[in-house]
Structure formats: structure tokens, C-alpha cells
Amino acid sequence: MKSCVILGVLGLAVLGHAVKMDPVIHPGCVTYTPPKPDEKSIIFSEAFGRLGNNLLMYAVMYQLQISLGVTSYINDECLIYLRKFFTEESIKLKSVQATYCNYDQIQWVFYYKHIRPLLTDKNYRTGKVLYLWPSTGKDSKFDAYRGEAHACPEHELLVKAYQRTMRNTLKFKPEIMKRVNHIYDEVAKTMGQNRKDITFVAVHNRRTDHIQYTEVKQGKGPLKPSYFHHTMDVMREEVDHKYMAFLIVSDDMAWAKKNIKNKKGDVFFAGIGIPDVDLDIGTDLAIMAHANATIISRGTFGMWGSILCGGEYHTEFGLPDEKSIFFANATGRLGNQLTLYSLMLQLKISLDVDAYVTDDCITNLSKFFTQESLFLKSFQATFCEHPKEIEWENYNQFIRPLLIDKSFRLGRALHLFPTLPGLSRDFNSYRSQSHECREHELLVKAGRYNMMKTLKFKPDLTQRAAQIIDHVVAQMGRPKKEITFIGVHNRRTDHLEYFERYFKKKPLKPSYFHDAMDIFRDEYDHPAFIFVSDDMEWARAKIKNKLGDVFFVGTGNPDSEVDIGTDLALLASCNATILSRGTFSIWAAILSGGEYYTEFGTIVPEHKIHPDLDFYHQDFKFK
Structure with missing residues (x-):
């Protein structure tokens, strides 16, 4: 990796x-x-x-x-x-x-x-x-x-x-760079190669006072020589370069020379190793900063060596005392992709683990949202291996143990809710309704709030949605600030059969939407109902518009990504939402951030009730 x-x-x-x-x-x-x-x-x-x-x-x-x-x-x-x-x-x-x-x-x-x-x-x-x-x-x-x-x-x-x-x-001082260039040139001379033909890997090991610090503060013992030997071997196999030089830098060079083996003749003990002399400290950091890659131990010095280097770096990643890796595969359409992405992002934050989704999920979401607002990475974009090549520990059970048992947070590689033969539907993929517990409720609230605050639609989708809203404003004949926009979504087409088969529910009747709109008419002086559906023909035929405040503006094309994105961006730009069924409808309400009407009545999001709560961090961090 x-x-x-x-x-x-x-x-x-x-x-x-x-x-x-x-x-x-x-x-x-x-x-x-x-x-x-x-x-x-x-x-x-x-x-x-x-x-x-x-x-x-x-x-x-x-x-x-x-x-x-x-x-x-x-x-x-x-x-x-x-x-x-x-x-x-x-x-x-x-x-x-x-x-x-x-x-x-x-x-x-x-x-x-x-x-x-x-x-x-x-x-x-x-x-x-x-x-x-x-x-x-x-x-x-x-x-x-x-x-x-x-x-x-x-x-x-x-x-x-x-x-x-x-x-x-940042630029190192000339006297430091003079020393560093001399060290690099001497290594190249020893190897009998031109400096530009060598891949330099700086290896840093912080010891002395930091050993006691990590033992007391983190309960960690010193890194063993095997960590450095193994990582150098990984680098030798990974890097397609004939000539490689490992430059050892440490505040305890005596330990390094005694314990780091040099059987291949490509290890050079280049560090000065005097932690109390400024010129020597600067030289050691500059050695790391001018390498092609780094292997680091612990502490901020090694971290800054790798940052200033800017190349590939190796850490203790994957050892039993390091963050666990959680992975999940998002399937289905946009609403399902958003649900799984939100779950993984919030697990990363709340449990302090490394969480990943698939390339397909990130690629799909990137069609609708800006790259900058997608904070999770795909597994494939991070690691060399494909997820199928990893010996995962499959997690197909109730989510509560994952949230409260701290043993899941270190040294594990978990594939969450993979589709496996013989398992019940409840845990063969992630279904929120299968995990009813207080901890999961907190996780979902935090995840939804986070997505509402961070996800940004792509500019072309935002522009199309704004143009539609502006057209509605013109038809209403009053200032935009006086209008309360209510997004109305009705998922039909393939979803009707799905809900009847798995939940024994009949399609929502027109009366559901009429009742919901009447509630909002009583609540707001000038509502505008922005109707979006994957079956706009049904909407125009069945939804009454006697007051002229219903606008059938949805594109209704479930196979066009631009239309799907426009519909969601349009609903998200509204002040409140009337939902039907399915995850697309749910995410329209979440991204809108306002109150929403469901089959079970009107729901006001908790961040509206308690605006001073820090939903993102303090109240939803599992200790």
C-alpha cells in the first residue's frame, strides 16, 4: 500500500x-x-x-x-x-x-x-x-x-x-543547502552514478526524548529495526528505478548505524544527528526535504520532512496500533450512492478511522458535485491494490457494536455490509432502517448535517436550477424574498414495484400531496410548490393547481445525468420539502436543510431546533 x-x-x-x-x-x-x-x-x-x-x-x-x-x-x-x-x-x-x-x-x-x-x-x-x-x-x-x-x-x-x-x-538558508548538496553529491560519488539518476529515499527515526513521550502519551514502544527494513524492502520493490539510495537521518545515529542493516549497499547514514545544534537540525531536515520519497517514524520533525519533500512517504500504516481501514461498496442510483458515502464519511470522522468507497461511487458523485466538496477518497485512488485483492474482515451485522466497541478502530481492515450469499437483506447491504439504535441515530444526524453543509453542486447544475427558480418568481409576480419555495418530489416508475414487493405499500395518492401542500399554504403566505418527479405526466394529470402556485418544472428524465442533477439541485434550493419515497427524495430534503413533510407528518431537522449545537463534531463524536 x-x-x-x-x-x-x-x-x-x-x-x-x-x-x-x-x-x-x-x-x-x-x-x-x-x-x-x-x-x-x-x-x-x-x-x-x-x-x-x-x-x-x-x-x-x-x-x-x-x-x-x-x-x-x-x-x-x-x-x-x-x-x-x-x-x-x-x-x-x-x-x-x-x-x-x-x-x-x-x-x-x-x-x-x-x-x-x-x-x-x-x-x-x-x-x-x-x-x-x-x-x-x-x-x-x-x-x-x-x-x-x-x-x-x-x-x-x-x-x-x-x-x-x-x-x-519555504527556502532553506544557503549554508544549509551547501551542506546538503555536498552530502547528496558524496552519495552519488560512492554509488558511481550521476545524482539525477538516483532515487533518494530519506529515512527518519526520531528517538532520544521522543521514545519516553510516545510511551507515556500514546502507550507505544520504540519502532523496531524491522519496521525500517520492511519499509525499505517495500520501496525497493515499488520503485521502478535502477539506482536507489536510502539516506538515514536520526537524532540517534549511533542506534541507526548499529541496528539498520546495509546488506545491499544502498543505505547511507547521512544524518548529522545532533539535536541541539541548529545547523545540524536544519541540515537533517533539508536532507529529507530534497529526497524523492521518505520513510518516517513519529513526531512532527519527520512529518515536516515528508511534507517539504512532497513525494511518496511511508509510515507505520497498517500496524495493529494504527487506524483501521473501513471500506464499503455503494450500489444503485444517486440517492443510494449519497447514503453510503455519507455513512463512510461520518464513520471516518466519528470513529477516527480511514474510510474509503469505490472509484465508481466517487466518479458518479463527481458528475453532480464539485470535486472540492467530496472529501472521501476511493480505495483504488489511494492504494495499489484493488479492493477485491484485500483479505477483508467482512462486517455484516447490526451497526451498534461498530460504533461503541473501540477495538474496531485500530488495526482492522473491515468491508462493511458486503453482498454475500445466504445473508438476510437487512445486513447484505447498508439499510438505515435495519440499524435502529441511539448511536446510529446520532451518526445519521451528524452525517446528514455534514453533507448539507459541505456538498456543493457543480456550477452548471446550480445555474440551471437558479434559472428555473427565476422563471417561477417571474410567474408569481412578486419579489423572490417574499416567496417560500416548497420542493415536492414524487418517485414513481420502477420504484412503485419495489415498494409493493418489499414493503407491501401502494403508490402515494394525489391526496397525499394535496394535503401536504395545504399544510404549507396555512403556514406560509406566498408558497411556490416546485414539483419534481420521474413521472411528470402523472403529476400534471393528477395534481390540482387551482391556486396557480404549483409549478411542474421537473425534467422527469431518470436516464439523463444532467436532468437528475438539475432536479436534485432544484429541490435542494428550496426552503422546505414534501417527500415521497426513496433515497433521492430523502436527500432532496437533507440538502435543502429545511422542514419536510412525510407520510408520518412534518419533521423539523434538529439543527433548526437547536442551532447552537455543534452537530458536526462535539455532539456526535463517539468517545
Whole structure:
């Protein structure tokens, strides 16, 4: 495998925190004045620790400045430290001390919370003065920035963005590059080859103080030599290149030289290995950054070596103490694909596992939604093997054990609900109605909320839906803001036989839709009913339109992807929904985000009832 919100409810402390910092006055500093409500927010955080941790905090703050359009600052100590390794021109952020002469008088609002509100709520981007994740001495996951505490698709995008940004902007200092080039040239000379003809793989092993840290904090023992031997063998087999050189870098080079075997003569102990000398630290990181690929151990130093390298990297992935892999195969039409995708994405978030779907699922969803809004990857796009080649542990049972038993979360490779002979329909594929329990209810709510917030239709579908709505507005003869759009969906065609066969249910009668529309007419002054169906002939023949507020605008072509996408985008753009049956109807209501009418009455989504709840993260994270 390869590799607006009231401040108090957002996890913010009360206003008025002046932060004590070392008294340093920089030439050219200016007097701080708070930003006006329409001016860019100011955000600040401090970096602590060694080079890897300083790089991490700098990268997050710089990318927040780029992505959110705010003004970011870091502490003086961080920038002074980074300038020991990288050129002045390549470090883009300023310190708050170097910018404001009276920085110690700034009244910060402390932000102790998951990062998602910061990324999604535009109220944070103007007029705010935020100190992100200040350290209070408490052992809290939000007492400092820790990437693993912020799992969500938006954070994942931020991480990917700052990795690209750092690769494209950071430049090592000339004295470091001189040493690194000499090391690479000497290896090439020893091998008797041109440097450009060699695939260099940097191998990093963090030891010394980090061994105790991982034992105490994570319960992990040191990595054994076999991890490095096995991974190098994998690289030797994977890379179609005649000449390969493994460059060993470690803060304990004595251990490396004693324990890493070099029977093939392609291992070079290139690291300096002195963790307290800045030039040596920079050289080791630059060795990794200029390799073609990396093998990393633990800690942020090795992580940054692989990020700055930008090539393929190998980790402990797949070992018993690593995240489990969940895989599922989505079958059926668009509604079923969305249901399975949503399940897998929410399992990834709630259980902190690696979840994948098939290429076909991602390809199909990409026809309707932007690539950027699809956060799951396909198994085939991630790994060399096809899913059929993997010895999966099949999971065909009630979902509750998967959600509450933590043993499923590490070191497992699970194929969820595969179609197997002899099994009941309940567990031969994923059917939500087969998993009634409180935990599954929470998972589904979180998944639906997440999909509503993150999925974006492709621009051509959004444009077609908007044109239809504009045409309806013109026919209504009143301002658009006065109209409440009610999406009405009726699934018929092949679905009639399906429901009669498996659920013994007859088709919905016209009276169902008439009753539902009357309820909304009583609730809203100027409703417009946007009728969509895969059988528009039936709709026009059976649905009464005596008040002239029903608009038969659905394309009704279940075999055209553009028409299917337009119908769903149209329903999703409405304020409320009247459902029929089937997953397409359900997803129309979910993506709309408003109240919806079903055979069982009117349902108001929970995020409408409790708008202050963090459905995405805190309330639906299985501990």
C-alpha cells in the first residue's frame, strides 16, 4: 500500500484578555488600534517546542491568513527560531511584537474550540481580535493546536493547503543547502552514478526524548529495526528505478548505524544527528526535504520532512496500533450512492478511522458535485491494490457494536455490509432502517448535517436550477424574498414495484400531496410548490393547481445525468420539502436543510431546533 453568533457560545473566553509577553520593542512598529467591524480580523497564536512544532503552528496561521482573508500573527520566538533554518524572504508572517509597539495592551478574545466554526463562520473574518488555543496549563485538547483534535473535512482541506503553501514558499538558508548538496553529491560519488539518476529515499527515526513521550502519551514502544527494513524492502520493490539510495537521518545515529542493516549497499547514514545544534537540525531536515520519497517514524520533525519533500512517504500504516481501514461498496442510483458515502464519511470522522468507497461511487458523485466538496477518497485512488485483492474482515451485522466497541478502530481492515450469499437483506447491504439504535441515530444526524453543509453542486447544475427558480418568481409576480419555495418530489416508475414487493405499500395518492401542500399554504403566505418527479405526466394529470402556485418544472428524465442533477439541485434550493419515497427524495430534503413533510407528518431537522449545537463534531463524536 502507498502511500454570528454570540461569542460566548463558540467556546470563546470573555473579552478583555491582555497577554503578557516578553518586552521587546521592534523598530518600525506601530500603535495598535482595534479593527473596525468591516476590517480584517486579527488572529494570533504562539508556537512552542522544537522545529517541527514551530513549523506546524506557523503553517496553520499563515494558511488561515490566506484562506480566510484575515491578518495572522505569530510570536517573536517562533519567527526568530525559523529564521535559523529558512531565508528571511521565504518567511511571510510577522510577529505581533514586531508589528505593534503596544502589543501587550491588546485585548484578545480567547478561542478554545474545534477549528470548524473558525473556518466556516464568516463572522470570524472581520472585526475580531482572536487568540487561538492559548495555553492555560491544563491538559486539554484545545489548550494548544493539535491537528488530531480538529477532524473535519474543512480542516483536512486546510492541512492540504498549508502543506502545498509551505512547500512552495519555504527556502532553506544557503549554508544549509551547501551542506546538503555536498552530502547528496558524496552519495552519488560512492554509488558511481550521476545524482539525477538516483532515487533518494530519506529515512527518519526520531528517538532520544521522543521514545519516553510516545510511551507515556500514546502507550507505544520504540519502532523496531524491522519496521525500517520492511519499509525499505517495500520501496525497493515499488520503485521502478535502477539506482536507489536510502539516506538515514536520526537524532540517534549511533542506534541507526548499529541496528539498520546495509546488506545491499544502498543505505547511507547521512544524518548529522545532533539535536541541539541548529545547523545540524536544519541540515537533517533539508536532507529529507530534497529526497524523492521518505520513510518516517513519529513526531512532527519527520512529518515536516515528508511534507517539504512532497513525494511518496511511508509510515507505520497498517500496524495493529494504527487506524483501521473501513471500506464499503455503494450500489444503485444517486440517492443510494449519497447514503453510503455519507455513512463512510461520518464513520471516518466519528470513529477516527480511514474510510474509503469505490472509484465508481466517487466518479458518479463527481458528475453532480464539485470535486472540492467530496472529501472521501476511493480505495483504488489511494492504494495499489484493488479492493477485491484485500483479505477483508467482512462486517455484516447490526451497526451498534461498530460504533461503541473501540477495538474496531485500530488495526482492522473491515468491508462493511458486503453482498454475500445466504445473508438476510437487512445486513447484505447498508439499510438505515435495519440499524435502529441511539448511536446510529446520532451518526445519521451528524452525517446528514455534514453533507448539507459541505456538498456543493457543480456550477452548471446550480445555474440551471437558479434559472428555473427565476422563471417561477417571474410567474408569481412578486419579489423572490417574499416567496417560500416548497420542493415536492414524487418517485414513481420502477420504484412503485419495489415498494409493493418489499414493503407491501401502494403508490402515494394525489391526496397525499394535496394535503401536504395545504399544510404549507396555512403556514406560509406566498408558497411556490416546485414539483419534481420521474413521472411528470402523472403529476400534471393528477395534481390540482387551482391556486396557480404549483409549478411542474421537473425534467422527469431518470436516464439523463444532467436532468437528475438539475432536479436534485432544484429541490435542494428550496426552503422546505414534501417527500415521497426513496433515497433521492430523502436527500432532496437533507440538502435543502429545511422542514419536510412525510407520510408520518412534518419533521423539523434538529439543527433548526437547536442551532447552537455543534452537530458536526462535539455532539456526535463517539468517545
